[in-house]
Amino acid sequence: MSEKNHRTHERLATTLGWASLGLGVAQLAAPGAISRLSGLDDSPWAGKAIRLVGIRELLHAAALLGTRRPAPMTWTRVAGDAMDLTMLGRAMANRDGPRRRRVAAASAAVAGITLADMYTAMRANRPMPGAGPEPITNLRASITVNRPRQEVYRFWRSLENLPRFMIHLESVETIGGGYSHWKVRGPAHKVIEWDAEIVEDREEQLIAWRSIEGATVRNSGWVRFTDAPGGRGTEVRVRIDYEAPAGKLGLAFARLLGEHPEQQVRDDLRRFKQVMETGEVTRSEGSPEGTRAQRQLFQRPAQPVR
Missing domain, CATH: 3.30.530.20 (START domain)
Known part of the structure; x- marks a missing residue:
């Protein structure tokens, strides 16, 4: 990977960190609105679950924005994405009509974010040509x-x-x-x-x-x-x-x-x-x-x- 691409992936990781920060704040400040948008508003556990996810997103933001090399830390977001997709998959199986469509849309959005997270994390582990393994x-x-x-x-x-x-x-x-x-x-x-x-x-x-x-x-x-x-x-x-x-x-x-x-x-x-x-x-x-x-x-x- 060239030095230019390396800097690009670091910038992308920083952008993902800011996205985690914004999402975490929104989930803690307005869990009801988030649960309605995602089609989970009929579940008694939705509010608590969204708050917990919000706290997790803030931890992701701290990990990504608090280091000079944020790209390798994107793996923390990948793990969180897997948890979100699992939760949304179970929710979609138990819903129909408009709520099912909202859950499907939320799942598609999370899947797209997951691809960005995985791309950034995997590229971060690739050494620059001729440089050998990542320096420790x-x-x-x-x-x-x-x-x-x-x-x-x-x-x-x-x-x-x-x-x-x-x-x-x-x-x-x-x-x-x-x-x-x-x-x-x-x-x-x-x-x-x-x-x-x-x-x-x-x-x-x-x-x-x-x-x-x-x-x-x-x-x-x-x-x-x-x-x-x-x-x-x-x-x-x-x-x-x-x-x-x-x-x-x-x-x-x-x-x-x-x-x-x-x-x-x-x-x-x-x-x-x-x-x-x-x-x-x-x-x-x-x-x-x-x-x-x-x-x-x-x-x-x-x-x-x-």
Whole structure:
């Protein structure tokens, strides 16, 4: 599925969330009118049932509108649709005349909504071409760097610079054609390596990458560069999606990013800011031997020079 289609399905899921909100409010505010429209007004349980359905619709709305990726949550609506169709099917079997026609019309409307819900939910589970399975972890962070956008972009675009501020990286080697080889060293000297490709490169604006087919660690992401307000330099925004493998290798990769991976990315960006603004990562006399970020793990509090 293309990125454009992905955004379309997310927008459709959001629309369905607003539909749930409107329907839930209507069912709670006017259950009598809803029961008449659906042909259930002769049932003693109709009012209570419609109120319960209204509460359920509000829960659907909260699930769909309360997340940045609502499309996968559409499965909650599919389950509710199945319950509604079952209830309407039983009601139609016990009615005739105008009420039966109203129940049939309500059933047709719910069936149409069910198709939209199922389409959205099923498309949400389809990965983008070449991206592998849906990433299980999404990391975002941003920072303002007091340097011109051209300079910030060029430093990041030279991928060999990344280990200077990304503490989990051992090395990044450019191998030509937009491809690069990444190496990280985890606990107990466990080395994890993969190849990646740059899939989009807009001068001074965006660098996007993804791991290639068969990578041990499936990952993708982007970094955006925009002018900071008030001429304060450059806004750098990063997103990283990754799916760590199972077993000991996956555990090593998870530990590699720390107990709070998103905080680790923020720390990396703070080191990036230091490198861009001062030329190096601020460090104590406990690690004077180099600028690679990984060595900052072994710092100790600064002591007066004897």
